[in-house]
Amino acid sequence: MAQNIMLYWGSGSPPCWKVMIALEEKLLQGYKHKLLSFEKNEHKCEEVKALNPRAQVPTLKHGNIVxxxxxxxxxxxxxxxxxxxxxxxxxxxxxxxxxxxxxxESNNLQKKMYDVAFYEWYVPEGERLESALKRNKENLITELKLWEGYLEKTGKGSYLAGKNFTMADVVCFPIVAYFPRFHCPKERCPRLMEYYEMVKDRPSIKASWPPHWLEKPEGQDTLKNL
Amino acid sequence: MAQNIMLYWGSGSPPCWKVMIALEEKLLQGYKHKLLSFEKNEHKCEEVKALNPRAQVPTLKHGNIVxxxxxxxxxxxxxxxxxxxxxxxxxxxxxxxxxxxxxxESNNLQKKMYDVAFYEWYVPEGERLESALKRNKENLITELKLWEGYLEKTGKGSYLAGKNFTMADVVCFPIVAYFPRFHCPKERCPRLMEYYEMVKDRPSIKASWPPHWLEKPEGQDTLKNL
Known part of the structure; x- marks a missing residue:
């Protein structure tokens, strides 16, 4: 079954990682895939463009379905x-x-994390403003408090939507994983970090861990001063 | 059935409108609802906050499920x-x-439309930049070309995902409706405007049309110079 699945992906991209965790959880190991380098702009290759006019990854093909x-x-x-x-x-x-x-809801967490962690990536040099980055940080801190509250309510040892690992975890974990990697102070999200520790060794997540994170376990420190 | 559904909503908000179209399509007319004024910040009221810690609309309650x-x-x-x-x-x-x-994909269209149509709303006065707004407009034009291409492929008289009205239309129509309202030049998205004309009188859409759009059919003109 998995042999007629093809995934184009990039290492560390949360959207790609989400799909890879889902593939693992659905026991689709053995799917074909192609790792593309963002640095070399390989995701903009003709092979991807033919399937995805946005020239983005993930691009997933299952039989003739894209x-x-x-x-x-x-x-x-x-x-x-x-x-x-x-x-x-x-x-x-x-x-x-x-x-x-x-x-x-994880779209909020992802966007607000990106707005801080990748501020310099997204905003051209001449347009960067201290006031905007400061506001982005405040928004991210507020967002984290919401998730801390959710985990407090569901209780220790719980997944994001209760006692079972679900699609909520599939799509949220790759975002959550950026917080320790990018040196977010633990006290900003202690429950989310407990959740991270609990889930990070799950087989689906270990099997799909970004290869460049394995090579270089320390990420940049753009969340350090949160 | 619909009597144990309660919706808190704001007029013209695409996310609210999406849910209202879905309620109509699922024949849940007669649901309870409360229209809240964004201008008066009513969506931040305690009644909403008790159900939605983000204090946003839509907030939907079905029995005890939120x-x-x-x-x-x-x-x-x-x-x-x-x-x-x-x-x-x-x-x-x-x-x-x-x-x-x-x-x-409609999230891309929505975000890129917001980034132009509501630029002054989202970006504080001292932080607005011609270069950023120009880039936002270019991104929106590129995005519109994608959707034009999709509609060209599915053919005249087709809905967004083929011959039937689906969830793709439910979530996209409220975004598409901003283009004519905010005076986007028709030549930027002729097929999308044909689609708009075809779908705008569908009962679910007419029944959920933003009341302040009915009162004041002309919107602002922030998409005029696209």
């Missing part, structure tokens, strides 16, 4: 391989609602 | 009322993949 947006790919995999591997979207309405809620 | 993120709410409604009203996520894998793909 899905590129990471949330789309994750939901597609869950629905297509529903009874295989981990059930990532529960049937129970209350549980399902919470999984969806945290899944899509 | 879902606030618009994509979460739309998917929850589709799953919970699957056999009722319009089927918004098809079973066929290829069709489903395309619906998910367009659904989540």
């Amino acid at each position: 899905v590129n947006e990471s949330f789309a790919a994750c939901l597609y995999l869950e629905n297509t391989f529903k009874s295989q591997g981990t059930r990532l979207i529960p049937d129970d309405p209350a549980e399902q609602a919470l999984v969806y809620q945290r899944m899509f | 879902v606030n993120e618009s994509f979460a709410a739309c998917l929850y409604l589709e799953n919970t009322f699957k056999s009722q009203g319009t089927r918004l996520i098809p079973d066929d894998p290829a069709e489903q993949a395309l619906v998910y793909q367009r659904m989540f």
Whole structure:
């Protein structure tokens, strides 16, 4: 089954990592893949462009079906391989609602993390402003407090949407992993860091760990002064 | 059934409008709701905060279940009322993949539209830069070309993910509707405007049309010089 799946991906990209965790959880190991270098702009190659007019990764092909947006790919995999591997979207309405809620809330966490951690990457040199970066940091601190509150409520040892590992964890973990890597002070998100420690050795996550993070375990320090 | 649904919403907010179209399509007319004024900051009231720590709308409550993120709410409604009203996520894998793909791609269209249409709203006065707004406009023009290409491929009279109205239309229409309202030149997105004309009178969309747009059909002109 996995042999007719092809993934184009980049190391460390949260959207790519999300899809890779989903592939592992759905027991689709053995899928074909191609690692592309962002530095060399390889994701803008013709092979990707032919499948994805945005020339972005992840680009996922399953047989003749192409899905590129990471949330789309994750939901597609869950629905297509529903009874295989981990059930990532529960049937129970209350549980399902919470999984969806945290899944899509993670866009806030990702955006606010990017706005600080990759500020210099996204904002051209002449346009960078102390006031904007300061506001971005405040927004990220506020965002982290929300997630701390959620984890406080669900209790120690819990996943993001309750007692089971779900799609909420699939899509959030790659974002959460940037906080320790980019030297965010632990006291900014102690519960999220407990969650990180609990989940980081899960087989699906270890198997998909960004290869350049393994080579160079220390990341930049753009979250250090949060 | 609809009587145990409560929606807090604001007029003209694309995320709120998405959920309202989904409620209509799933034949949940008669749901309870409360229109809150953004100008008066009513969405930050205690009643919303008690359900949604972000103090944002949409905030949706179904029985004891709360879902606030618009994509979460739309998917929850589709799953919970699957056999009722319009089927918004098809079973066929290829069709489903395309619906998910367009659904989540719409985040790009929304963000790039906001970055131009609401530039002055989001960027504090002292931080506004001609160069940034110019880049935002270029990004929006590039984004529109993608969607024009999609519609060219699916053909005249088609919905965003093919021959049926789906969740892709539910979440995209409220974004598309900003282009004519904010005076975007038609030649920037002729096919999208044909799509707009085709869909705007659909009952679910008419029934959920932003009330302040009805009162004042002309919007601001921040997309005029695109």
